[in-house]
Amino acid sequence: MVMMHVVVAGAGGIGGAIAGEVALAGGEVSVIDAWADHVEAIRADGLCLVGPGPAEGRTARLPAWHTSESQQVAPIDLLVLAAKAFDNQWLAPLLAPQLATDATVISAQNGVNEPLLSQMLGPERVIGTVVLFAAAATGPGQVRLDWLPTLQIGELDGTLTDRLDQVSSALGPGIDVALSENIWGAIWSKLVMNCMSNPVNATLGGQARDCREQPGPRRVSLACGSEAVAIGQARGHHIEPVSGIDAERILVGGAGGPGADQLAADWEATAAELGDVKGSMPTDIERGHKTEIDSFSGFISREGKRLGIPTPANDAVFHMVREIEAGARSPGPHNLDELLRVLG
Template sequence: MHVVVAGAGGIGGAIAGEVAFSGRQVSVIDAWADHVEAIRADGLRLTGPSRQGERTARLPAWHIDEWPRLAPIDLLVIAAKAFDNQWLAPLLAPRLADAATVISAQNGVNEPLLAELLGSERVIGTVVLFPAEALGPGLVRLDRHPTLQIGELDGTRTDRLEQVSSTLGPGIDVAASDNIWGAIWSKLVMNCMSNPVNAVLGGRARVCREQPGPRRVSLACGSEAVAVGQAQGHQIEPVSGIDAERILVGGAGGPGADDLAADWEATAAEVGEVKGSMPTDIERGRKTEIDSFSGFVRLEGMRLGIPTPANDAVYEMVGEIESGARVPSPQNLGELLKALG
């Protein structure tokens, strides 16, 4: 099985490195030229969490315009930013083997687009359950042991899931699910409750859980996201151990709101000092994935006739920050709270 990881930043680099350490055949392809050259020269270095300290994986690395040189791909792991899928998937399509499998190790709900571009029979659902960050060319830091959840889009259990798990392991924990859509939406709900809100307020992930004002915005965003996901027919898995139905009702200020707020606050310790990908992207002047978080919930809400004022407000503010018309600041909280009514 030839594994190709497209986008070897934090998550993609961690996956590629662990697959390489397991002795599997894996290559990476990336648009970050310095990163590719560093991997070619000195290998892909992974740091933490491991008793071995910093480890170096030796594996083929390709610049994005070298895609025709890739050997046929049996398992394609797309780990680039979600907004790159529209051009990246068709670019790599000619290199896919006839029975190739494709997984999205990305934020957002990307499976429908990938199925459209690459064939629904090739795509399985995936949820990334660990944080990682590219610290510089050729160097990736893992904050937790790599863990993925995978599942067939129709909910069936197949031999293919076992094959993917075996191919990626043993350095990556891979769990199969018969409710992968519920898991994908659980991750989306959590991202809407944290990443974009942190980007607007300029804080770390725990702020949206510990402080009353940001927590109220966070829970309102979560409630709207759950409403949209349920309207699509998904049975959303718990979010940080909290039942999605509680977030739907309590996040909108309904029964159980106080208990929900207390339980959400209690989860702050699990995120530690993580900022999140979106605040980091803003700090580095990069395009954010807001269209895959609040923007996605907003558009689906409009399509289904479900109001999403909290996500609308966050979406608009992130856009203003990207354009330079606003800066991330705790002072943006007042406008967010006003949007909640």
């Protein structure tokens, strides 16, 4: 099998972890990033990966390019988009000329990005992807992995193809890659989980596990999840379990229907799997960065309006995060009562 040239665009936590592990496993991989200090550090000293857990640091040597130098990158066989989802509008067209004729594109990002990428780069190039690990850039040239790097990939029409095997081989053995015949169900499951945690925690502060362990945040979390499941089912998706919990249970119990108490207990029991992860959106707010709220609660709100399905919990979280971004509100526990009032 011919080695694929993998290019990771956005070498932060997730992208840096993917690129570093592929390089350490002997793959042909380059990174492109807009953070000049990060690029220069990788060029000078390599990309240092630490974790998961107390693992010793390891350094990957690989080509690094600033986005302004993208035209110098060799033809791309596999493009891994790992910048923030809102950057796809300009990043995908920027890299399009560097794509090989039969290039494959995956989105190692939050949200539902495959339709937009299909429009911009061609539907024949795009396969679905779900990121199933957490990582963070801790400084120029440095990435911390919180979980083992794991991805789920699948053709958008649900077929199993040789291309999926090729992508899996190009990313492995450094990355654990699972093939899916229901990638839309997996993508939506990740979206439901994100809506239940990232934006809610962004309004309240604290850690991601708070939305599962604490009664008030948990109620908001489950309501957001119920709405997201309803939207996904209306779109025709068979949603995969969310942290091991059947999506139908979240739909019904999250709205206060039968099984609500057991659902709350089961959702609380999943908190330990999160460890001390804070979440990307609360971290973005702390750093004064733009969040991906449009890809989470905002997306559910827009789809709800389009489909005629009420989404009051996601609407409230969306507007609250927007106010926090604008400096009109601060994150913290004081926002909880307002969110609970929306739920009645």
